Structure formats: structure tokens, C-alpha cells
Amino acid sequence: EYFSSTDSVQVLAVAEKDLLQWYQDFIAAQRADFSLYRNFIKQIKEEHEVATEDPESFFGNPINAFKLIKRTVVDWARITGYIQNHPRLQALNANLSELSEDVSFPGTDELRGAAKGLGRLQTMYNLSSIDLADGVINDINYGSELSIRECFEIGCNLFEAKEFPLALSWLQLVLKFMSFQGASNDTSTNDLESGELLEEDKILQGNGIDEGEVVAKQLDHEGDDENEYNYANEDQDEDGYYDEELDVDHYYDEEDLIYEKRYGVFAPLVLYDIDEFESNLAIQEELDDTFESSGLANNADMDFDSAVTDDENSGINFAENSSSNNLTRENDPAVQKILLETLEYLALASYELGQQEAVSAYIDEILKLSPEHFFKDLEIYMKHKKALNLKYSDNLSDLQRNHWYSNYTRLCQGKRVPQRELRKLKCTLDTQNQPLFVLAPLRKEILHTDPEIVMYHGLLTDTHIDDILDEAENGMQRSRVGGLTASLVRDVRVSQQAWLPYNSTTMKYIYRTVSAISGLDLTNAETMQVANYGIGGQYDPHYDYFVREDPNSQWIGNRIATHLFFTSDVEQGGYTVFPYLNVYAKPVKGSMIMWYNLHRSLDRDLRTLHAGCPVIKGTKRICNVWVHSGYQEFRRPCDVVRDNYKSSHFGA
Numbered sequence: 001e002y003f004s005s006t007d008s009v010q011v012l013a014v015a016e017k018d019l020l021q022w023y024q025d026f027i028a029a030q031r032a033d034f035s036l037y038r039n040f041i042k043q044i045k046e047e048h049e050v051a052t053e054d055p056e057s058f059f060g061n062p063i064n065a066f067k068l069i070k071r072t073v074v075d076w077a078r079i080t081g082y083i084q085n086h087p088r089l090q091a092l093n094a095n096l097s098e099l100s101e102d103v104s105f106p107g108t109d110e111l112r113g114a115a116k117g118l119g120r121l122q123t124m125y126n127l128s129s130i131d132l133a134d135g136v137i138n139d140i141n142y143g144s145e146l147s148i149r150e151c152f153e154i155g156c157n158l159f160e161a162k163e164f165p166l167a168l169s170w171l172q173l174v175l176k177f178m179s180f181q182g183a184s185n186d187t188s189t190n191d192l193e194s195g196e197l198l199e200e201d202k203i204l205q206g207n208g209i210d211e212g213e214v215v216a217k218q219l220d221h222e223g224d225d226e227n228e229y230n231y232a233n234e235d236q237d238e239d240g241y242y243d244e245e246l247d248v249d250h251y252y253d254e255e256d257l258i259y260e261k262r263y264g265v266f267a268p269l270v271l272y273d274i275d276e277f278e279s280n281l282a283i284q285e286e287l288d289d290t291f292e293s294s295g296l297a298n299n300a301d302m303d304f305d306s307a308v309t310d311d312e313n314s315g316i317n318f319a320e321n322s323s324s325n326n327l328t329r330e331n332d333p334a335v336q337k338i339l340l341e342t343l344e345y346l347a348l349a350s351y352e353l354g355q356q357e358a359v360s361a362y363i364d365e366i367l368k369l370s371p372e373h374f375f376k377d378l379e380i381y382m383k384h385k386k387a388l389n390l391k392y393s394d395n396l397s398d399l400q401r402n403h404w405y406s407n408y409t410r411l412c413q414g415k416r417v418p419q420r421e422l423r424k425l426k427c428t429l430d431t432q433n434q435p436l437f438v439l440a441p442l443r444k445e446i447l448h449t450d451p452e453i454v455m456y457h458g459l460l461t462d463t464h465i466d467d468i469l470d471e472a473e474n475g476m477q478r479s480r481v482g483g484l485t486a487s488l489v490r491d492v493r494v495s496q497q498a499w500l501p502y503n504s505t506t507m508k509y510i511y512r513t514v515s516a517i518s519g520l521d522l523t524n525a526e527t528m529q530v531a532n533y534g535i536g537g538q539y540d541p542h543y544d545y546f547v548r549e550d551p552n553s554q555w556i557g558n559r560i561a562t563h564l565f566f567t568s569d570v571e572q573g574g575y576t577v578f579p580y581l582n583v584y585a586k587p588v589k590g591s592m593i594m595w596y597n598l599h600r601s602l603d604r605d606l607r608t609l610h611a612g613c614p615v616i617k618g619t620k621r622i623c624n625v626w627v628h629s630g631y632q633e634f635r636r637p638c639d640v641v642r643d644n645y646k647s648s649h650f651g652a
């Protein structure tokens with residue numbers, strides 16, 4: 001579960017650094033080998049060219065005859081042995097499997113989850129796809145743009161998640177970025193130029209600039225000037241590297257092919273698309289078979305010296321080729337493939353939304369690109385099938401259908417409906433008649449009066465919070481919702497959580513503080529829940545009390561009160577909101593919100609519906625102390641009259 005927690009994303013980033021280093025070293029070493037093989041083979045090939053002119057005379061020369069025999073006995077055997085033993089690849093594989101034991105790499109679900117997280121943010125905060133693609137979140141430019149490929153991935157994943165309008169907006173962006181003037185009717189502009197097309201592909205296509213540099217540097221260290229020369233120049237020759245006729249060249253092509261694949265080098269770890277993975281695997285296997293070689297360390301022993309010396313064919317045409325790296329190439333199969341897939345998704349998403357004309361327009365474009373595309377038949381089907389004509393409301397989620405939904409989103413955006421009552425709200429310093437607070441009075445902010453929702457500021461210091469995080473670190477798991485038996489991982493709550501008992505010094509401090517503030521008996525409190533929310537992390541509107549109480553619960557009675565600590569600030573988003581009460585609270589590190597979930601009569605207070613809004617930027621950390629109603633008879637006695645009438649007309 002990576003998308004739901006910033007902490008785990010950071011773990012992944014650390015793991016990726018390892019991957020980066022390993023592959024970089026691996027590639028550098030492979031390339032160094034390649035140049036040795038190539039030079040060796042080139043030299044032999046030249047000999048054969050001479051030999052074919054007059055074989056009899058050539059091999060009639062005892063020196064030539066000796067060289068041939070020496071090569072077959074010594075050199076070819078060495079190369080073969082070198083290639084067949086494979087410590088480098090074995091070492092890489094060992095590293096990889098060790099890493100995947102430590103870190104569970106994300107899969108397709110996680111990618112989908114992350115895309116949905118972004119989509120949730122867009123819906124909640126009216127963030128346009130084009131702004132996000134430009135790295136702009138709520139008018140703040142964070143300078144991290146999305147590439148076309150990333151926009152494409154978001155679009156596809158949102159489509160698969162049935163978020164059709166959002167999927168459309170992303171895929172239309174892809175079309176626009178590709179400067180495709182087809183069926184897209186969106187006319188807004190974007191900073192991205194088509195020249196920036198498929199930025200990853202540029203890298204993945206193995207133009208090799210970086211790797212070449214790396215190797216050149218490495219060889220520089222080793223003082224191997226010849227090799228460095230070959231290396232630095234190798235990048236310059238984009239297609240084929242060397243004489244086309246040389247068989248060895250196809251190794252390079254294959255190597256490049258691997259990079260060209262979307263997740264080429266990561267294929268064994270990131271299973272994105274099974275077909276793609278399989279074809280990568282096939283290429284990888286072929287490559288492995290070919291280069292079952294021993295490590296670079298053995299190079300010194302090999303007798304390739306003569307072959308390494310000259311290489312007059314390398315290093316030409318640098319300037320020419322660098323301009324052909326521009327990926328706007330219309331006929332580039334990678335570009336065509338994305339374009340086609342984008343159009344396919346656009347046609348399907350439009351179809352789902354009943355946008356019949358758009359469907360036809362997209363299919364026309366598809367057939368222009370690929371006349372035999374199977375959408376040919378689908379077009380007839382789609383044209384003849386009655387337009388779905390879904391209304392806007394047909395696409396609303398259950399959540400969006402709630403009558404409080406607009407309050408919810410408004411509050412999440414930090415906006416309240418103006419109300420007379422708001423004027424009664426105030427901030428006070430309060431000792432609560434507790435000796436604990438005489439010297440350091442509580443800084444109370446009343447957010448709502450009936451039911452009372454109070455925010456207490458500055459309760460936890462950074463040290464307390466660090467202690468809590470340390471204690472919770474090992475127990476974090478994706479949050480589950482649901483009472484009784486069903487405890488499900490659902491999108492309703494996207495966060496990670498752990499539970500802490502009141503044992504340590506800091507936890508005892510929390511226990512004392514909460515009992516002093518609320519006056520409740522904490523012997524009937526749940527252990528403290530620690531949670532953190534990452535990208536799009538949130539908690540849909542809900543009640544903290546249990547609708548059906550668990551007869552086997554270890555706690556007596558329902559959750560009478562919630563104490564919600566904020567243990568981080570949040571850069572953007574992540575407010576706690578009460579849709580019925582027109583209340584929002586912006587998280588402030590070290591503060592706590594407290595409210596009662598039950599009326600004094602212990603009936604459920606339906607007004608306490610609340611939510612954790614999606615985090616837009618940053619990490620949100622909270623802790624919950626839920627106290628149950630048992631033992632509180634003297635702490636919070638009942639009124640004479642039942643007071644549940646106050647909320648009986650609320651509720652979904």
C-alpha cells in the first residue's frame with residue numbers, strides 16, 4: 001500500500017535508489033564488455049574480408065593459419081566461457097531478490113490506487129488535469145510536471161477505475177500534448193510542447209547519453225583512454241552503432257529494445273502489462289542467453305588488446321543524430337502506439353458517457369491510423385447501439401448523491417456558509433478547574449457550540465510526536481473500516497494506521513491529558529490509534545460510533561467521545577470537517593479536537609457526521625483516542641429528558 005502513505009512512498013524511493021545504482025553499474029559494465037566483443041569481432045571480420053579475396057594464398061601463409069587456429073583454440077573459447085559464466089547477472093539478480101524480500105514492490109493495484117487518489121483530489125478540489133500536468137496544485141506551482149506518458153497512465157487507470165469523465169480529461173490532454181488535432185475539442189493550451197513527448201521513452205530508448213558518460217567517467221578513473229574514446233563516441237551513433245553487417249550489432253538493437261519498453265529494466269519487478277512483460281522477458285532471456293558472461297574483472301585476462309586499439313568507424317555523425325532524437329517523429333512506432341491506445345481509451349470512455357459523436361470521431365481517427373483496427377467492427381456496433389445519453393447525475397458516486405455532499409466539499413475547501421452562530425465562537429484560555437492546567441492553561445477554540453466541538457491547541461510537543469511515531473512505526477497497516485465481522489480495506493478510508501497502548505512515558509502523558517480535559521474515565525478507552533494519510537489520503541464522511549455494537553467488544557458501551565490529535569501540519573488539504581455543522585478544522589500540529597458522538601441519553605448523535613478531507617500536498621498524521629460510554633455515569637450524567645430529539649432529523 002504505497003499511495004495511501006507518504007512514509008511507505010519514501011521507503012520505495014530508497015529502494016529505487018538501490019535499483020538505480022545497480023542498473024547503472026550493470027549497464028556500464030555490459031557496455032564495456034560490448035565494446036570489447038565488438039572490436040574483437042570487427043578485427044576478425046576484417047581478416048576474413050582479406051581472406052575471401054584469395055583464401056588459398058591467405059591461409060597458405062603460416063602466420064595466418066596460426067592466427068586462425070590460435071583464435072579458435074584460445075580466443076573464441078575465452079569469449080564463450082566469458083559469456084557463459086554470468087556472475088554479473090547473478091549478482092544483480094541476487095540483489096534484486098534480496099531487495100524484493102525487504103520491500104514489497106507495488107503492482108498494478110497500487111498504480112490504480114495512486115491514479116484514483118489523484119482523481120479524488122481533482123473531484124474534491126476542482127483541480128484541472130491540465131494544471132496538475134503542469135505541476136500546479138491550487139495555483140501553487142510545485143515545479144513537477146507530468147510527462148505525456150504519465151498523463152496517459154493516469155488516464156488509463158482512471159478509465160479502468162470507471163472514472164470516465166476524469167479519464168477523458170487526462171486522455172484528451174495526452175492527445176493535445178501530442179499535437180494531435182483530431183477529435184479532441186478541448187482548446188486550452190499547455191506549456192508542454194510535443195518536443196517533450198514521451199520524456200521517459202527518450203531515456204528508455206537507450207540513446208545512452210547518460211550511461212555513456214558514466215562509463216566514460218569510470219574508464220577515465222581506470223586510466224583506460226582508448227576505451228574512453230570509444231565510449232564517448234559510442235553515443236554518437238544512434239542506429240546500429242557499427243557496421244550493419246556485423247552480427248554482433250543485433251545485441252545492441254536488443255539492448256535498446258529493452259530500454260524502449262515502458263518498464264523494460266523493471267519488468268521483473270513492476271508487472272504492469274502482462275503482454276509487455278512477457279515480451280520484455282523474452283528479450284531479456286535472449287539477451288541473457290547471449291551474454292552469459294563473467295564480470296568485468298576478467299577483462300584484464302582477455303586477449304582482446306589488439307582489437308581494442310582502433311575503431312575508426314565509431315563516433316561519426318553526432319550532430320546529425322542528436323537532432324533525430326527528437327521524438328516528434330510521426331512514424332515512430334512508440335508514438336503511434338500511445339496515440340492509438342489513447343484514442344481507443346477515449347472512444348471507450350466517450351462511449352461509457354454516451355457521447356456518441358465523440359465515439360465516432362475517435363474511431364475515425366483510429367481507422368485513419370490503422371485501417372484494419374478491430375474498432376472497425378466496434379464502430380458499426382457503437383453507431384447502431386442507441387446512445388447511452390447518461391445524464392450528469394448518472395455518473396455520480398454514492399457519496400456524491402448525499403444531500404450533504406456539497407457542504408462536505410465546500411468545507412474541505414475551507415469555506416463555510418455564513419451563519420449567525422459563527423459569531424458566538426471564541427478562543428479562550430481555560431484551566432478546566434484542573435490543577436494540571438493551572439500553570440499552562442488550555443488554549444481552547446470553540447468550533448461549534450451544540451454539539452460542542454472544541455479544538456485544544458499546543459497539547460503535544462514535537463518530542464511527544466516523535467515518540468509516538470517511533471512507537472507506531474512498525475505496526476502501520478492499511479486502515480480498515482467496518483464493525484463486527486467485516487473489516488475491509490476500502491476507498492472510504494485511505495490511510496495507514498497502528499494502535500498504541502498507554503505504556504510509555506509519552507503515552508501516559510496523553511492518557512492523563514485526555515482524562516483531564518474530557519473528565520472521562522479512560523479505563524474504558526481504546527488504545528490510541530495512530531494514522532497517516534498520503535497522496536489523496538482521506539476518510540469519507542462517517543460516524544465514529546458503531547451502528548451495530550459488537551456484543552463481544554472488550555469496551556463497555558459505544559464510543560461516547562472522540563479525541564482527535566493532529567500530529568502534523570498539512571501543506572494543503574486534509575481538513576477535518578463536519579458537513580451538518582458547517583465546521584471545518586485545519587490540521588495544526590500538536591492540537592486536538594474533541595467532541596461527543598453520543599447524546600447525554602447515550603443515543604447516537606447524528607449531527608456528528610465528519611470526515612478527513614483528502615490530503616492535497618504533504619502528509620497528514622493523526623491520533624485518535626476513543627472513549628466508550630461505560631463507567632462515565634458520574635462523569636457525564638444523563639439529562640432528565642432524553643436529548644436525542646436534537647439530532648433525530650439528521651442522518652442520511
Ligand SMILES: O=C(O)CCC(=O)C(=O)O
Nearest residue numbers: 539575576611612622624
Ligand atoms: O482525519 C480526520 O481528519 C478524521 C479522522 C477520523 O474521523 C477518524 O479517524 O475517525
Ligand SMILES: [Fe+2]
Nearest residue numbers: 542543544610
Ligand atoms: Fe472519525
